[in-house]
Amino acid sequence: MERFNIVFMGTPDFAVPPLKKLLENDAFKVSLVVTQPDKPAGRGRKLRPPPVKLVADRYGIPVVQPEKVRGNEELFEKLRKIAPDFIVVAAYGKILPEELLRIPKVAPVNIHASLLPKYRGASPIQSVLLNGEKKTGVTIMKITEKLDSGDIYIQEETSITIDDTAQTLHDRLSVMGGNLLVKALPLIASGKLKPVPQNDSxxxxxxxxxxxxxxIDWRDTAENIFNKVRAFTPWPSAFTHFNGKKLIKITKALPVKGQGKPGVVVDIDKDGFYVGTGKDLLKVLRVKPEGRKEMNADDFVRGYRLKIGDKLGRKDD
Incomplete structure (x- = not known):
């Protein structure tokens, strides 16, 4: 059985399921993992390895962490010696130069978390939620130097539900991308899967x-604020203030019909509290006060003595 020789380039959690799919499939041999350098993290600012490096170490795969890729002849020479069939990229974090893209025998291939040509760029998962899209997906594409503009090999779509956040969508698309990748690579190598140019228009x-x-700008519509809550959970979070100073992250909410002054609490029930916006109301269901654990809105109402007429946001908002 022919084994495809792979160099894998990726860094964050999104890249972990695709890497594992390659490592656990006998059709592929991952000869090298290229990832970003360890970064300081946490209160102690200790160096923390990228998630992809941890997986590679666990499987005994060699890892390199170059500070830069462009003009890195040492890296290029290492890749030429490996002579990979594919260079596979999943959220590596840097644009790759043409000199590197010419190295693989078959193709340099990227997993992108949108249905290209829609949502090229760095935040496709958050952006589809911000814009209230009903579907998204993953694209396996040939890499070029121009951002996310290479020819498309194959795509798979998924519906976006009202309960989806950036985290749930991230996790689902990551797994989908890994599954689609191991399906696509042999078909690309055999010529059965032909790349199709994107429609740049x-x-x-x-x-x-x-x-x-x-x-949160409470003058915005409830629908838009709801989309922001979903798109920015878990990071950077959709946040507001209470009593002008206490920071509150809103982690779950729903838009509902109704009227109220922007930022003003107009009603409270057993499930949450209702805040006026530029159009309709936002029903807040879960929050995370600064320095506290995430909690249901009713616990927040009792613990912080929230009442009808209170205003969220700062005075100058």
Whole structure:
């Protein structure tokens, strides 16, 4: 049985299921894992290895962690000696130069967490939720130097449910990507799966998310705030303030019909509390106060003595 020689490039949790799929399938031999350098994390700022490195170490796969890729002749020479059939990329975190992309015998292949050409860029999972999309998916594509614009080999879609957050969608798409990858690679190598150019006129792009993007503007619609809660759970979180200073992360909510002044609590029931927005109401179901564990909204109401007429957000919001 022919085994395909693979160099895998990836860094965060999203890349773990695809790497495991390759490692656990006899059709593939992962000869090298390329990942980002260890980064300081936590209160002690100790160096923490990327999730992909931990998996590679567990399976005894050699790992390299270059500070840079572009112009890295040492890395290029190592890859040439391995002579991989495929270089597989999953959320590596850097744009790859043409010199590297020419190395694999068959193709450099990427797993992207959207239905390209929609949502090219760094935050496709959060962006589909922010925009209230009803479906998304994963794309196996040929890599080019231009961001997420390479020819498409195969795609698979999934419906987005009202309960989905960035975390649940991330986990589902990661597994889907791994399954689709091991299905696609032999078909690509045999020529049975032909790459199809993207329609650039249909391309959309998503932005790099910043922590401050999570701040809730209560003048926005309840639907948009609900989408922000889903898109920014678990990070950077959709947040507001109570009594002008206490930071509150809203982790679960629903838009409901109704009227109220933006940011003002208009009703409270056993499940949560209702906040006025620019259009309709947001029913808050779960929150995480600063320095506290996540809790149901009714526990927050009792513990923080929230009452009808209280205003969320700062005075200048």
């Amino acid at each position: 249909e391309a959309t792009y998503c932005f790099q998310i910043r922590k401050e993007d999570g701040k």
